[in-house]
Amino acid sequence: MVEPFKHLAWDDFRLVKAIADARGLPAAAAQIGVNHSTVFRRLGQIEEALGVKLFERHRAGYALTPAGEEIVAVAERVDADITAVTRKLVGRELAPAGELRVTTNDSLLVHLMTSLFARFREAYPTIQLDVVLTNQALNLSKRDADVAIRATDKPPENLVGRRISNVAWALYGRAIDFPDPETQRAADLSTLCNRTWVSLGDNLGSLNVVRFVRTHIAPENVGYKVNTVLGLAEAIEAGLGIGHLPCFIADARPSLVRLQSPDKEFETQLWLLTHPDLRHNARVRALMDFLAAEMSQCRRYMEGEAI
Template identity: 70%
Template sequence: MAEPFKNLAWDDFRLIKAVADAKGLPAAAAQIGVNHSTVFRRLKQIEENLGSVLFERHRTGYALTPAGEEMVALANRLDEEITAVGRKLAGREPAPSGELRVTVPDSLLIDFLVPILASFRQRYPEVRLDIVLSNQALNLSKRDADVAIRATDHPPENLVGRRVARIAWALYGRSQDYPEPNAVTQEQLDTANWVSLGDSLGALKAVKFVQEHVAPERVAYKINSVLGLAEAVEAGIGIGHIPCLIGDARPTLVRIGPPDEDYAADLWLLTHPDLRHSPRVRAFLDFLATEIARHRRFMEGGAGHQSRVPPVDGPATDVTA
């Protein structure tokens, strides 16, 4: 079996793995960026070189043979080794440069981080930022992203990072609807329309509150975006819990309840251990930790209404996840 392997390249293993994952040729072709006929031809050549059939063709798709399972297992090991080497080489770069992929929720980017990222680019013009808007957990071990900016009290154990602030949440409404926000009564809250994050985010305590304490007919609007939630409150659709860093940056909104610690979450800057000493990752983490620390009081709900560039505050806390 050793001789046939001399004719195999890493792209061949990628193709086998793609067909196995997709269980068919069209989806596999789209995954690796070639056309259907190319995948068919290359797979046939690979099987001829190996002298083994790797897939059984069924109406429901392509199923691995025992030989195919061995090849996919080998492809997975090669993928892990190549990714690991890439991470280690990235950690040996002599100066901050190259592309840095950062995943961040839209609410943090649009209302808060863009000016900070612009300042980072001015400081490190050789670092190119590739921003991925997402609230989902990306696989930093697979280099889906180099840095993840996440609000969570439970960061993944396989990552390292810094807890730089705590994001406070409060109940907000429009200032024109609540000219005396400190005098809002329980009756007003009971009869108000509400907006909420969707049921898919039901693990969040702010969502659980609405599910347990607000009559279903009073929930006028649900959305799976925190930024969209704030815009719904600002449009007058209803009242709702939103992060203070978003609510306090909008002059048309007022808090109609104090920040609730039960809804708060830590803000983390996370990366893979193999990348933590990469010059571009290190520079990014250091810069963001310093800049976010300047706005920490604002993020934690203690500053009241501010512009979207809050005032200087204190230093960041550097901890390992």
């Protein structure tokens, strides 16, 4: 197979990889920005040039043949090399200018980051921010994002960054349902466990607050689950049940009251993260230095000291 490879361009490898990833032609065509017929025609030309089939066509989709697996393996290596070179070149930029992609989650964005991003843009008007909201970790090695702002106890080992603060969590309910929260805080936990609860979804099952609900609250008492912290705060505020929230989110809502003091067992850590190849990039460094300084002033608030 080595000899025919000289007839293939990078776009051919890219096309085969797209079909393999999508397991079909329509999704692959959308991924690389061409129409379905072009993908079909070009795949036929590639297979004819190589003299082998790269895919088996099944009802469930396109499955790679051994020859196709070799092509995809080469494409993945080349893609990784291109990404690595791009990261290193971007890391050599001297002026803090251009687009910067930042990933965080909705609760951090709404309750903390938007105002900080506004101040950052005032200080660095030549840097354009592209904010990607997700509760899942994006791949900074592939530059899905340049900077990640994450509440996590285990930042990925392949990233570098700074721990800004701890994030305190406590149990909250509606003030209208608990007119005497001081008395409620002294209540036995078993009393609270018998109430209706809301919880984060199983996709966030690694958090200790989710494990607590799974271990201590009867399934029939968990009336509502949602896969974002912001959605959880909205649910408690709407009266769907009691539940754990980060203090900096719940304390900003006058309709909510703490039912118990913050529990160290439920704390998470707030991190600013980037890829090692980007840590000296001018705009990445500008954002991380700016946010570290601004967010350090919010540390007591994040750690639940202020109500």
